Amino acid sequence: MSSLPIPTVQTAALIENPGPNASVVVRDSVPVAKPGPNEILVKLEYSGVCGSEIRALNGWGVYNPIVGHEGVGTVVQAGDDVGSSLLGQRVGVKWLYSACGDAAGVPACSACCRGFANNCSRQTNTGRHVPGTLQQYVLADARFVTTNFPPTLPSEVVAPLLCAGLTMMGAVGKVDAHVASLNESANEDVWVVVSGSGGGLGHIGVQLASAAKAGRYKVIAIDHGEAKKQLSLESGAHNFIDYTGGDDEVERQVKALTGEGAHAVIVVSGAEAAFRTAPRLVRNMGVIVTVGLPAADFMLPVSAALCSARSLTVTGVAVGTEDQMTQLLALAAEGKVTPKVEVRTLADVPGIIEGLRTDKVTGRIVVKIPE
Ligand SMILES: [Zn+2]
Ligand SMILES: [Zn+2]
Structure with missing residues (x-):
């Protein structure tokens, strides 16, 4: 147990008035919640x-005013039915707040039954259905937090693994499954485009894909600007292409490297242009893996006829499984995944979110929560 008493109010960052006039404010009189069943x-x-x-800022869906879903901290209180085993432990609070898997008397959904609680049709999410991690004290469902971190991993390095890293484990896992189906000879290079390679998710995706399959994947990183280029190349990318050259130029460079196009294109960026470019970069029988989250009414710009004629696969990924989380933490402890982290303060959150909105953030910004 924490030696300090739990306060009744705390500091949190909140998104107010979502939409064109949204603002992000930091307030210091936000109530601290009490854990209920399972919490x-x-x-x-x-x-x-x-x-x-x-x-959440743009009002693309209904979110809690307190967002954030990459939290690391210590359990200081447990609901009556939870028991005391987690008290004092370091845990990770992720996007998946709860899934239907253990609901008493209700059969679990097919995704949960197969071990993919991250695809549960009845899931609830941190920062959406319940307040998120941009506050001092967060409620979590004891059944879905990540525990047993390698002790050598600092908390500020664990944080970006909980969504950014886990999501890219999921995405590279989809590429692995697709490539296994292609019947390529084992010594053939497999070209993987990571579009949006210099951001929080993208650079970890470049690291994971470059290290996968004993280096068989050659990663082409696409992003913009010198900082993101450097991070993409340091993360193991074989080549970097700046998207500001335009679609035709990006396609030309990808084809020059790969011949027919890439085997897989992972669209990490949420920018609509990245989705428009993806079908031009993938070879016949290739796969497009969508990760980014553009506005809900944006449709994938690939014709049904083209999908049929070229035998394209389009698949999406929503974070990853707890097994993938465990594998990722082990990779990080071995130094095979090294998120680029910049630590800032909770008071900086308004500027950080503005930086994300305008695509100015390289790597991951992690906020140190005030004690
Ligand atoms: Zn489920
Ligand atoms: Zn996330």
Whole structure:
């Protein structure tokens, strides 16, 4: 247990008035919640700030005013039915707040039954259905927090793994499954485009894909500007292409490297232009993996006829499984995944979210939560 008493109010960052006139404010009189059934109260130490939070800012869906879904902290209180085993433990609070898997008397959905609680049709999410991690004390469902971190991993490094890293584990896993189906010879290079390679998710995706399959994947990173170029190349990308050259130029460069186009294109960016370009970069029988979250009414710009004629696969990914989380933490502990982290303060959150909205953030910004 924490030696300090739990306060009744705390500091939090809130999104107010979502939509064109949205603002992000930091307030210091936000009530601290009490854990109910299955719940624990976590005193947060760090929280990552994910690019997907601009959906809440723009009003693209209904979110809690307190967003954030990459929280690391210590359990300071547990609901009556939870028991005391988690008290004092370091835990990770993720986008998946709860899934239907353990609901008493109700059969679990097919995704949960197959071990993919991240695709549960009845899931609830941190920062959406319940307040998120951009506050000092967050409620979490004890059944879905991540525990047992490698002790050598600092909390500010764990934070971006909880959404950014896990999502890219999910995305590279989709590429692996597709490539396994292609019947390529084992010594053939497999070209993987990561579009949006210099952001919080993208650079971890470049690291994971470059390290996968004993280096068999050659990663072409696409993003904009010198900082993102450097991070993409440091993360293991074989080549970097700046998208500001335009679609035709990006396609020309990808084809020059790959011949027919890439085997897989992972669209990490939420920018509509990245989705428009993707079908031009993938070879016949290739796969487009969507990760980014543009506005809900934006449709994928690939014709049904083209999908049929070229035998394209389009698939999406929503974070990853707890097994993938465990594998990712092990990779990080071995130094094979090294998120680029910039630590800032909770007071900086308004500027951080503005930086994400205008695509100015390289790597991941993690907020140190005040004690
Ligand atoms: Zn996220
Ligand atoms: Zn389910």
